[in-house]
Every structure is written in structure tokens, then in C-alpha cells.
Amino acid sequence: MILKKLFLLELNRLKHSYTIFFIILLTIIIGVLGIVLNSIYYGDSNPEIGMLSVFNAYTQFTYLMLGFVFIHTFVKDYDKGITNFYLQQGYSLSKQTICKFTLLCVIVLPFIDVLLIIANLIYKNSDIQYLLKLIIIIDLSTVYIILLAILIATLVKKSISAVLIFYGLFIILNVANIFTLGLLNPADGNSISTYLLSEYCGRTIVHFTLDHFKEQLLKYSDLLSIIIPFFNCLILLGVNTVLFNKIKRR
Amino acid sequence: MYEIDVNFGFSDGSLEYKNVCFSFQNGDIINIIGENGCGKSTFYKMLMGKVKPLRGKICDNIKDNIVVISDYINIPKEVLVADILNFIDEEKIIYVHNFFPEIYNYIFNLKDSKILLLSTGERRLLEILCALSTQKSILVLDEANNGLDIKNRLLLIDNLKKISQSEKVTVFNTSHYFEDVKTLGGRVFIMNKKKSAFEEYKQEFTVDKIMKYLGSGV
Numbered sequence: 376m377i378l379k380k381l382f383l384l385e386l387n388r389l390k391h392s393y394t395i396f397f398i399i400l401l402t403i404i405i406g407v408l409g410i411v412l413n414s415i416y417y418g419d420s421n422p423e424i425g426m427l428s429v430f431n432a433y434t435q436f437t438y439l440m441l442g443f444v445f446i447h448t449f450v451k452d453y454d455k456g457i458t459n460f461y462l463q464q465g466y467s468l469s470k471q472t473i474c475k476f477t478l479l480c481v482i483v484l485p486f487i488d489v490l491l492i493i494a495n496l497i498y499k500n501s502d503i504q505y506l507l508k509l510i511i512i513i514d515l516s517t518v519y520i521i522l523l524a525i526l527i528a529t530l531v532k533k534s535i536s537a538v539l540i541f542y543g544l545f546i547i548l549n550v551a552n553i554f555t556l557g558l559l560n561p562a563d564g565n566s567i568s569t570y571l572l573s574e575y576c577g578r579t580i581v582h583f584t585l586d587h588f589k590e591q592l593l594k595y596s597d598l599l600s601i602i603i604p605f606f607n608c609l610i611l612l613g614v615n616t617v618l619f620n621k622i623k624r625r
Numbered sequence: 626m627y628e629i630d631v632n633f634g635f636s637d638g639s640l641e642y643k644n645v646c647f648s649f650q651n652g653d654i655i656n657i658i659g660e661n662g663c664g665k666s667t668f669y670k671m672l673m674g675k676v677k678p679l680r681g682k683i684c685d686n687i688k689d690n691i692v693v694i695s696d697y698i699n700i701p702k703e704v705l706v707a708d709i710l711n712f713i714d715e716e717k718i719i720y721v722h723n724f725f726p727e728i729y730n731y732i733f734n735l736k737d738s739k740i741l742l743l744s745t746g747e748r749r750l751l752e753i754l755c756a757l758s759t760q761k762s763i764l765v766l767d768e769a770n771n772g773l774d775i776k777n778r779l780l781l782i783d784n785l786k787k788i789s790q791s792e793k794v795t796v797f798n799t800s801h802y803f804e805d806v807k808t809l810g811g812r813v814f815i816m817n818k819k820k821s822a823f824e825e826y827k828q829e830f831t832v833d834k835i836m837k838y839l840g841s842g843v
Contacts, residue, residue, distance in 0.1 A: 384704065384712045391703040391739070452701075459698040463759060464713070625674075 405436040406490045422500035423576040429494045433513045438562040449528035450537040469619040515604035516561040522611035553583045561604035568600040632680035642823040651793040654811025663818040692756045695767035707736040717758040745772030765797040803832045
């Protein structure tokens with residue numbers, strides 16, 4: 376295990392800086408928000424719509440709330456010269472990033488999944504396939520947010536600028552999603568996955584571009600709602616890999 | 626033998642040192658002196674490969690073998706000293722323990738302290754330990770003795786002399802404490818911002834003469 380020591384040190388950093396605590400707290404708050412918003416807007420709705428509200432909370436609020444923790448985890452090390460310390464100790468930038476990325480995924484994803492299962496029990500939803508679909512899409516959307524945080528942190532390297540760009544991009548991508556078939560940002564209410572899941576629950580949402588292809592899209596609803604966020608992650612992973620290779624060659 | 630033949634300076638063109646040309650060997654001690662903002666850190670960043678020279682290039686055998694102690698390279702402060710000691714490979718820690726027992730013992734006694742709560746000097750000594758553990762052949766101390774008390778400054782100088790003589794590590798040292806530079810010995814280069822000159826000082830090294838040479842309060 377080449378990265379074991381770095382992994383342990385990074386875990387200790389997350390622990391001592393209360394980052395793990397904040398991740399857990401924010402993840403619970405997002406789940407509760409989803410449940411509260413559902414009861415405000417839909418009251419005693421069916422289980423699928425209840426779970427859809429939780430889904431919407433986890434896709435959008437994860438970007439807004441946990442996104443700050445993610446980008447801060449990466450950018451502060453550039454800002455404070457800690458990446459240089461690791462470099463001198465023999466850990467390349469990509470090794471450092473892989474380590475932090477893995478840690479964040481290992482902490483956040485299972486916890487979100489557990490909370491989704493709890494929400495599922497609260498709403499007494501018996502459609503397990505639907506639950507699995509929600510879990511996969513939210514996990515992919517969270518991975519997308521972490522990968523985007525890595526990209527911006529590595530390009531910008533300054534805390535305040537990176538955070539501002541990260542949130543600015545959220546607005547830009549959300550607006551762009553309306554005009555680009557919801558393909559650009561899976562962590563958004565206008566994403567193709569949210570659109571298709573809403574249709575599945577019978578809670579149709581109006582979408583400027585997706586409405587034109589509704590019939591065709593619904594035929595492949597299950598596949599598209601998962602494969603698009605998967606490709607979003609894959610593209611970001613590719614861009615990050617190219618970026619790190621370029622930095623390495625410099 | 627390492628060769629440097631470059632022009633370097635600030636990328637905005639406000640300062641450029643032309644034809645900076647010198648060579649050094651393993652075990653040399655090289656002091657670089659100059660007033661604030663004259664580009665000392667830029668020079669070291671160039672040696673690390675983080676800043677491109679304006680002319681020429683830095684050989685890979687310098688870039689790959691350099692370790693820098695400076696304000697722009699920091700250890701994570703959230704963790705305990707023990708976490709950092711555990712992070713470093715065991716054989717490297719044994720090396721530091723055997724060759725620099727005073728530094729190792731000083732840091733080991735702080736192992737249960739949070740790095741954030743260490744004094745500047747204690748933190749600097751931990752950074753020095755981490756740098757020494759890398760066993761690289763070029764050690765750069767960019768104002769690394771800032772924050773150290775006189776006892777630890779002398780301890781650092783002793784260890785730098787030791788590492789250059791017994792381990793043949795090249796030491797680049799920048800300090801505004803001229804007495805420390807004198808005690809450390811070795812070659813002295815002066816960076817003069819006003820004249821854009823990077824030159825070796827070969828006269829007798831006294832604080833007064835250096836001050837006179839620089840013509841400013843460095």
C-alpha cells in the first residue's frame with residue numbers, strides 16, 4: 376500500500392479539522408431539508424414523490440452545502456503550500472488528489488446511501504428498483520461535484536477565487552442545463568435525470584428543451600437517467616487526468 | 626558538479642538578473658543574501674522548477690534533488706506531531722534519529738502536541754526534520770531560521786555544517802542574520818536589486834563590510 380501513509384495522514388487531517396463532523400452534519404441536514412420541503416409542497420404525497428424530494432435535495436444542496444467542504448479540502452492545500460510539502464515527501468499531485476478524492480467518496484457516499492435507505496423506510500417506499508436508481512444517481516452526482524471541485528481547485532489554486540468560481544459555475548451550468556437537454560450538470564433540478572425521475576413519479580416538470588423529446592426519452596428512461604451522470608463523471612475524470620498529466624510534464 | 630547559467634527575475638519584467646552563471650559541488654555551502662523583494666525566493670523556486678528562467682534552463686539533477694524549507698512550503702497544521710512522524714517512512718526517521726539526534730529528540734518530545742499550537746520556531750524545526758528526512762542532495766533554507774531562538778539557530782547551523790561535510794549535501798542558505806551566515810561559512814552570493822546584479826562576494830565577510838557593500842539596511 377504505497378499511499379497508506381498519505382491516506383492515514385489525510386484521514387487524521389479530516390478528523391482533526393472537524394471536516395468529517397461537518398460532512399455528516401450537512402448530509403443529515405440535506406436529507407431533513409428534502410423531507411421538510413416535501414411536506415411543505417406536497418403534504419401527504421405518495422412514497423415516490425417523497426423520495427423524489429429527498430433526491431432533489433441531495434442533488435442540488437450537496438453542491439451548495441457539501442460542495443464548499445469539497446472544494447475547500449482541495450484548494451486550501453494549494454493555497455497554504457501543503458501540496459509542496461507532499462511533493463517534497465515524494466507524493467505527486469495526482470497521488471495527493473487520488474487520496475483525498477477516495478477519502479471523500481468513502482466518507483460521503485455510504486453515509487448518503489444509508490440516509491436514503493432511512494428516508495425510504497420513512498416514506499414506506501416498496502419500489503426497490505426506484506430506490507436503487509436514486510442511490511446510483513445521487514452517488515454519481517456527488518462524485519461529479521467532487522471531481523468538479525478538484526478541477527477548479529487545481530486550475531485556480533486560490534481559496535476565495537476557487538470557491539467563487541465553483542458557485543458561479545453552479546448558476547451557469549444550471550442555466551445552461553435548460554438549453555442543453557439537462558446534460559451539463561447532474562446536480563441540478565433541470566438535469567435529465569431529475570426530469571426523467573419526475574416523469575416516473577407522475578410529477579411532470581416543464582423543461583425548455585427536454586420537452587421536445589419527451590416520448591423518445593421516456594422509452595429509455597432507466598438507462599438515460601443513470602448513464603448521463605455517469606458520462607458527466609467520466610468526462611470530468613478525463614479532463615482532470617489530462618490536467619494532471621500536463622502539470623506533471625511541466 | 627552542478628551548473629547554473631540562466632537569466633531570471635519576475636515574470637512582469639520589473640526585475641531581471643542577467644547571466645547568472647556559477648557552479649557548485651556536493652557539500653558546498655552557498656549563502657544568498659539580498660534585501661526583501663530582490664528575488665531570492667524566485668531564485669529558489671526556479672531551482673525547484675516552479676518558476677521558469679527567463680533564459681536557459683535548470684538541469685533535472687538540480688530540480689529532482691532539491692528540498693526547500695520556506696514559508697511557501699508548509700506541513701499540515703491540523704494534525705499532531707506524531708501524525709507527521711508516522712507519515713515519514715521508518716528508515717528515514719531512523720536516519721534523522723541517527724544523524725541529527727538533537728533535532729529528532731526536540732521534535733519527539735513534542736509528539737503529542739497539535740502542530741497548530743506549536744510556536745513558530747518549533748514548527749520550523751519540524752519542517753527542518755521533514756526536509757532532512759528526504760535525504761535529498763540539495764537543501765535550501767529560505768529564511769528558515771526565522772522564528773528560531775539563538776539556541777536553535779546555532780543547533781541548525783551545526784547540523785547544516787555536519788550535513789554538508791559528512792553527507793555531502795549542498796546547502797543553500799538565505800538569512801537576514803549576518804552573524805549566522807558568518808558562523809555557517811561557505812560561499813556568499815549577493816543579490817542587488819538596484820543594480821540587478823547577482824554576484825559572488827569574495828571579500829572578507831564582516832557585517833559592516835556587507836552592509837557597506839549592499840548600501841542598504843538588509
